[in-house]
Amino acid sequence: MTMGTPEIYKTLLVEQQADVLTVTLNRPRQANAMNLTMVNELTQVMNRAVEQQVRVFIIRGADGNFCAGGDIKEMQAIASDREELAQFNRSFGLMLEQANTLPCVVITVLQGAVLGGGFGLACISDVAISDTTSAFAMPETSLGIIPAQIAPFVVDRIGLTQARRLALLGQRIPAAQALTLGIIHHVSQTQDELDSKLTLAVSAAMNCAPQATATTKALMHKVGKLPMASLLDEAAIHFADSVQGEGREGARAFAHKSKPNWR
Numbered sequence: 040m041t042m043g044t045p046e047i048y049k050t051l052l053v054e055q056q057a058d059v060l061t062v063t064l065n066r067p068r069q070a071n072a073m074n075l076t077m078v079n080e081l082t083q084v085m086n087r088a089v090e091q092q093v094r095v096f097i098i099r100g101a102d103g104n105f106c107a108g109g110d111i112k113e114m115q116a117i118a119s120d121r122e123e124l125a126q127f128n129r130s131f132g133l134m135l136e137q138a139n140t141l142p143c144v145v146i147t148v149l150q151g152a153v154l155g156g157g158f159g160l161a162c163i164s165d166v167a168i169s170d171t172t173s174a175f176a177m178p179e180t181s182l183g184i185i186p187a188q189i190a191p192f193v194v195d196r197i198g199l200t201q202a203r204r205l206a207l208l209g210q211r212i213p214a215a216q217a218l219t220l221g222i223i224h225h226v227s228q229t230q231d232e233l234d235s236k237l238t239l240a241v242s243a244a245m246n247c248a249p250q251a252t253a254t255t256k257a258l259m260h261k262v263g264k265l266p267m268a269s270l271l272d273e274a275a276i277h278f279a280d281s282v283q284g285e286g287r288e289g290a291r292a293f294a295h296k297s298k299p300n301w302r
Contacts, residue, residue, distance in 0.1 A: 050077035052101070053084055058094040059241055060084070063101050070107035070152045071100040075127060078134050085137050094252070095244050096141055097237070098160060099148035103172065108155020111182070131156060132188030139163040139192065140260060142253030144244040148237055149173045149214075149223065158222075159189030162196040165256070166244075167223040168236045173214040175222060181209035197221050248285040248301050 046053065052063040062084055064071040088096050100106055109131065117123045138145060138160065147164040153175045161167050161175070177193065179186040186193070186206055194202045197220045205212070214226045227233035244252070254277050261270055285301070292299040 048080045048084075050074070051080050051084065055091075055093070058092070058245070059097065060088050060091075060093045060095070061097040061099065063099050064106050065101045067102035067104070069110060070104040071157070072107045072110045073131065073156050074110040074113045075130065078130050082134050082137060085134075085141060088141065088143065092249065093143050094249050095144050095146060095241050097146045097148060097241075098138075098164070100150065100157075104151035105147070105149045105153045105173070106155075106157025106160060107152040108157055108178070114184075128187050135159055135163055135188060135192060140256070142256060143249075144240075144247075144252060146237065146240055146244075148233065150233075153217075154178055154211075155186065156189060159186075159192050161222060162189070162192045166225075166240045168225045168227065168233060168240065169214045169217065169223045170227045170230070170233045171214055173217070173223075174211045175214070175217045176209060176211040177206045178209045178211075180207060246302060248281075248289065248299065250285050251281055254281065 048065075050064070050066055052065045054061045054063075062081065064073075064077065066072060066074070066077065085096070114124070114127070117127060135156075144166065145164045146166045146168065147161050149161055149167060149169040150172050151174070153161055153169075153173050155176075155178060158175055158177055177186045177189065190202065190206060193205070196202075201220055212220075214223065217223045218226050225236045227236055258270075258274055258277065261273075265273070285299075288299045288301070291297075
């Protein structure tokens, strides 16, 4: 099943098959660098994914690159307007916040440049799959700017010590090191292996109940933001709701050695 009404995007290619929505960042001449149009279009697609209760949201890049970060030319075009610059930057952060808290499983497929804002997108994904061509970096400080909106997500992903090193040196690291740091979860040696890892991840995500997935993600995002006792009290209520909800179907399928209805 594809989207009912095809929509034309200037910076994205969007494809939906059943409950899996794939977004391809599509500014290949700019190594898929993000401009404001792309940020706004990604926001629109994520809103649609929530409305349609999509279960897997895949982000990848066109023509061998994931994303080279923010569009430097667009930044310089508005460089004389401090307020507009701040709004431009914050709009990207709002999009990252939305992507980070999507109730579905978010998978990034990483190749080539994974820089700046692209690095930030990798760090908010639930599953990050890379090939050996990927180069990861926070190059902002080497360009005289700061990783304003992505820094908190990078710290959440890999911790303060490693995030400081990457941000303050601006050096590129290969996929193997990104795997060691926990930025990504898989490194594939070939395109076939990359495709296979993606298929397996999508299949595994579809095995899990959609409401249980959404509630689990929301619960994990509250770790460190609520007192532990309050968080566990809330978790207990959600657990009871899950047992009385999707858990009934899960128990039935387990007992009968059959597939639950969400599969």
